[in-house]
Amino acid sequence: SAVISQKPSRDICQRGTSLTIQCQVDSQVTMMFWYRQQPGQSLTLIATANQGSEATYESGFVIDKFPISRPNLTFSTLTVSNMSPEDSSIYLCSVGTRYSSRIHGRTDTQYFGPGTRLTVL
Amino acid sequence: SQQGEEDPQALSIQEGENATMNCSYKTSINNLQWYRQNSGRGLVHLILIRSNEREKHSGRLRVTLDTSKKSSSLLITASRAADTASYFCATDEGYGGATNKLIFGTGTLLAVQP
Numbered sequence: 211s212a213v214i215s216q217k218p219s220r221d222i223c224q225r226g227t228s229l230t231i232q233c234q235v236d237s238q239v240t241m242m243f244w245y246r247q248q249p250g251q252s253l254t255l256i257a258t259a260n261q262g263s264e265a266t267y268e269s270g271f272v273i274d275k276f277p278i279s280r281p282n283l284t285f286s287t288l289t290v291s292n293m294s295p296e297d298s299s300i301y302l303c304s305v306g307t308r309y310s311s312r313i314h315g316r317t318d319t320q321y322f323g324p325g326t327r328l329t330v331l
Numbered sequence: 332s333q334q335g336e337e338d339p340q341a342l343s344i345q346e347g348e349n350a351t352m353n354c355s356y357k358t359s360i361n362n363l364q365w366y367r368q369n370s371g372r373g374l375v376h377l378i379l380i381r382s383n384e385r386e387k388h389s390g391r392l393r394v395t396l397d398t399s400k401k402s403s404s405l406l407i408t409a410s411r412a413a414d415t416a417s418y419f420c421a422t423d424e425g426y427g428g429a430t431n432k433l434i435f436g437t438g439t440l441l442a443v444q445p
Binding site: 252253302317319320321322325327 | 435
């Protein structure tokens with residue numbers, strides 16, 4: 211599986227500011243995703259980061275609030291813009307892997323970075 | 332919401348006991364995966380079971396899948412204090428094309444008392 215790192219690991223930010231989170235993978239991957247995990251909750255997919263084109267956002271998430279870059283196959287950034295306390299969450303990037311076999315067909319799975327814990331005051 | 336449901340929400344057991352967590356989902360799937368998350372950190376992939384499989388083992392982990400009931404269970408045998416974590420199921424709903432989105436369950440918080 212790929213080795214995934216995220217920076218920063220945590221941050222405390224003021225309301226109204228923006229934070230950019232970086233995700234670096236040690237190998238080229240096609241699929242990269244960004245998730246949000248609010249306190250005590252499960253993971254919610256924010257968007258799929260597409261290399262060389264605009265990210266694909268899930269319902270409830272918009273580009274103006276969560277702009278995403280994917281300049282190459284090993285790196286992506288997520289910006290949390292104009293933050294409010296409700297944005298306090300763990301933000302996680304993941305990479306998708308796909309392998310196929312004659313017996314099992316297509317199998318997809320994801321591996322996650324260590325997460326960025328964001329607190330907005 | 333397509334999010335899966337897990338139960339129990341929280342489980343506390345003694346070291347050496349077995350822990351069973353259940354996951355239910357709503358749509359047909361390509362596969363189901365279980366992840367562990369230690370105290371607000373990243374997720375660790377534990378095991379994957381395909382829709383045409385009924386049971387799978389990996390070390391002290393045993394996963395079952397019942398597609399007719401749209402449910403799965405994760406059994407951890409001979410639990411250890413280090414197993415204390417949140418456990419999430421996630422389903423791959425088999426979208427065509429290049430996207431392999433996962434839908435995560437609500438999670439079970441497991442506490443193993445030494």
